[in-house]
Amino acid sequence: MERIPILKLGPFLLVSIQVDMHDRLVLTLQDDLTERIVQTRARGVLIDISGLDMVDSFIGRMLGNIAGMARILDAETVVIGMQPSVAITLVELGLSLPGIRTALNIDRGMDLLRASLEERTEDFSAGNQAG
Amino acid sequence: MPATKRGSLSIRSQDDVVGVRQAVRRAAVDIGLNLIDQTKIVTAASELARNAFVYGRGGEVLIEDLQESGRRGLRLSFEDHGPGIPDIQKAMTDGYTSGTGLGLGLGGAKRLSDEFQIFSEEGAGTRVVITRWKS
Amino acid sequence: MKQENFTPSSRSRLPEILIREQSSLLADWIESLSASAGGRTGSRSRQQLHEDARTFVTALARGVQDGSLQDLKSSEWSRMHEFLTELSRSRAEEGTSPTETATFLFSFKRPLFGLLKKELAGEPEALAEELWHATALIDGLGLQTTEIFQRSREEIIRRQQQELMDLSTPVVKLWKDILALPLIGTLDSSRTQVVMQNLLEAIVAHSATIAIIDITGVPTVDTLVAQHLLKTVAAARLMGADCIISGIRPQIAQTIIHLGVDLADVTTKATLADAFQLALRRTGGPLPASTASSKQLA
Numbered sequence: 001m002e003r004i005p006i007l008k009l010g011p012f013l014l015v016s017i018q019v020d021m022h023d024r025l026v027l028t029l030q031d032d033l034t035e036r037i038v039q040t041r042a043r044g045v046l047i048d049i050s051g052l053d054m055v056d057s058f059i060g061r062m063l064g065n066i067a068g069m070a071r072i073l074d075a076e077t078v079v080i081g082m083q084p085s086v087a088i089t090l091v092e093l094g095l096s097l098p099g100i101r102t103a104l105n106i107d108r109g110m111d112l113l114r115a116s117l118e119e120r121t122e123d124f125s126a127g128n129q130a131g
Numbered sequence: 132m133p134a135t136k137r138g139s140l141s142i143r144s145q146d147d148v149v150g151v152r153q154a155v156r157r158a159a160v161d162i163g164l165n166l167i168d169q170t171k172i173v174t175a176a177s178e179l180a181r182n183a184f185v186y187g188r189g190g191e192v193l194i195e196d197l198q199e200s201g202r203r204g205l206r207l208s209f210e211d212h213g214p215g216i217p218d219i220q221k222a223m224t225d226g227y228t229s230g231t232g233l234g235l236g237l238g239g240a241k242r243l244s245d246e247f248q249i250f251s252e253e254g255a256g257t258r259v260v261i262t263r264w265k266s
Numbered sequence: 267m268k269q270e271n272f273t274p275s276s277r278s279r280l281p282e283i284l285i286r287e288q289s290s291l292l293a294d295w296i297e298s299l300s301a302s303a304g305g306r307t308g309s310r311s312r313q314q315l316h317e318d319a320r321t322f323v324t325a326l327a328r329g330v331q332d333g334s335l336q337d338l339k340s341s342e343w344s345r346m347h348e349f350l351t352e353l354s355r356s357r358a359e360e361g362t363s364p365t366e367t368a369t370f371l372f373s374f375k376r377p378l379f380g381l382l383k384k385e386l387a388g389e390p391e392a393l394a395e396e397l398w399h400a401t402a403l404i405d406g407l408g409l410q411t412t413e414i415f416q417r418s419r420e421e422i423i424r425r426q427q428q429e430l431m432d433l434s435t436p437v438v439k440l441w442k443d444i445l446a447l448p449l450i451g452t453l454d455s456s457r458t459q460v461v462m463q464n465l466l467e468a469i470v471a472h473s474a475t476i477a478i479i480d481i482t483g484v485p486t487v488d489t490l491v492a493q494h495l496l497k498t499v500a501a502a503r504l505m506g507a508d509c510i511i512s513g514i515r516p517q518i519a520q521t522i523i524h525l526g527v528d529l530a531d532v533t534t535k536a537t538l539a540d541a542f543q544l545a546l547r548r549t550g551g552p553l554p555a556s557t558a559s560s561k562q563l564a
Contacts, residue, residue: 020152023145023181054152054170056177057239080506084466085170087501093174093239096500103506104473167463 187211
């Protein structure tokens, strides 16, 4: 069965979507990714959609779901590389992908995840000291 | 208005939704729509194809080239023989959904098109026609 | 123009005369052109003028041979049409007015009428008939040059409009990761759309994380334009960049509130300088905590 590969990048996971996704592939990705987050104890997920020439409400919802599920599993999600034409279309469609962080490219996405990781670690130690 | 049939596709599976997207993209590139307009019509087609598949128990789409006083356009007619939509106005409202979608399908497809028409009859099916003109 | 059911090209003797006498016609015409070539022909050289006359007569002979005298737009006249297009274009570039170009063609009537008078001496009715055909033919061609001139002007205007559009939406890089889009003049819906597109493309090209949209030079904003601006901000966010809108005039602030446009999610600053300062603070250093949380899409 067709699957979208998930790569491990230090404490993060990288998913690069290159194919025109049919709905089943989207749902498989959701399953695979949540499993890998738990398995690798990943703290962040980068979803590269620079290869996608359109995002409809179904794919948009999938991105939101993944971010939500990942958050529960203590991993931050950053969607990277959305093309301008896709972004304009999504806005027109009425989707603003609430709760999803975005970055222009992998480097920026990694920066964002690292900063967020530091922040969360600090919060945790601060909480410990206070408690 | 002179319309030329480019093709028609049946929408019976998830893979057909992808097929519709690809066929619409090819047609949009072919008549010279710019990238943003291409993306808009492909996305609208994706929403409507999925609607026909999920709520209309399958259907088909007719793809036509339009030519009117020198400008070119693309017309997509989606038709299903599902249960129909009892309250179109309500169905067009953002956030309304009868299935599992975000409820942006119809309203979103309308916003992404230059022209939008919907005909529905309870028990008989739904027909949605969208047009995007080359700007 | 086809008033009657006869085909004048088959009945008219004009085509036959034109084809047979094209070289003597040309010679006469060139002679009369040389005689009158004082200031009227503008900067066009005498040699060029003679060349034009020669090409015209050849194309005319070709046209009347295959095509109808009535339908000058038919494919048989395509060679003539090509010539007239080239003539109008090159003359327009030299600064010749469309009237002068048409006058040049009309001057062909003189040798043509002279020839007809000679050929049809003693047949006054035929002469009147053929003079009419000749006038209609040359007038039709003269008018075509004017039409062509006008069309090429319209094309130039369209192109300049596009260039103006591109010029008036310059995206400039202010600093590493920071872009600015200073908007000047009235924003209509279509221009705002171009702006939106250019800005988003520039964000990718420069991998900028902050874009400042400065509207100091924009006199008014209507609902549609305000919505386009908001959509730009939303689209930029989806791509991973933040926008700051600066230079909102008091009047525009009032309009925005009256129109009920919600700018709550958008960072606004009074001046471009303030916006730049904020942008520097956000991009400078290893991402302070506040930056990270502001990236969160609300």
